[in-house]
Amino acid sequence: MNFNNDKAIYVQMADRLCDEILAGNYAADDRIPSVREYAVMLEVNTNTAVKAYELLARNEIIYNKRGLGYFVSPSAHDHIHASRKQVFLGQVLPDLFRQMKLLGIDIKEIDAEWEKSNEQPPENASPVDERG
Known part of the structure; x- marks a missing residue:
């Protein structure tokens, strides 16, 4: 993924995942890639991916099932x-x-x-x- 300097990388990552949800790549209650998988996929530090996922969780776009990973919220x-x-x-x-x-x-x-x-x-x- 090519990042621009206008926004923090973790915000751009969150935006990308939102784009994927809107495009129908992930439906409500679908599991999304783990933080590590997403970090590797986008070639970023895992801590950056953690911040992106935390942002999405705060905004009720995704939710965490302990031990199972992150899932798309029904209202995402x-x-x-x-x-x-x-x-x-x-x-x-x-x-x-x-x-x-x-x-x-x-x-x-x-x-x-x-x-x-x-x-x-x-x-x-x-x-x-x-x-x-």
Whole structure:
């Protein structure tokens, strides 16, 4: 995984796992990779993975079954969706509107791009399930 400098690595790891949940790779009550497995998979320190899992557990995205590992919370999808929607509407969209005004981009141009994007599969869509 390529990490950027805008966010802490553990936050980016948590975001990735949330993406995987939203994409349907893990359903409610599915076991997710162990902290060590995830750390190895993403080539990070185990302590960083621990912080990511702790963040997700605090946000009720995952839960721990002692001795069995971490599992996706039944309400994970709803929590992720609500949180990301709030960020999008409160932060991303206002910045987008500001940029549109600065660059003189009309909403019709955005609509045309939106239509084009709906004709193509998502960038990170994969025809093969990566879990094996």
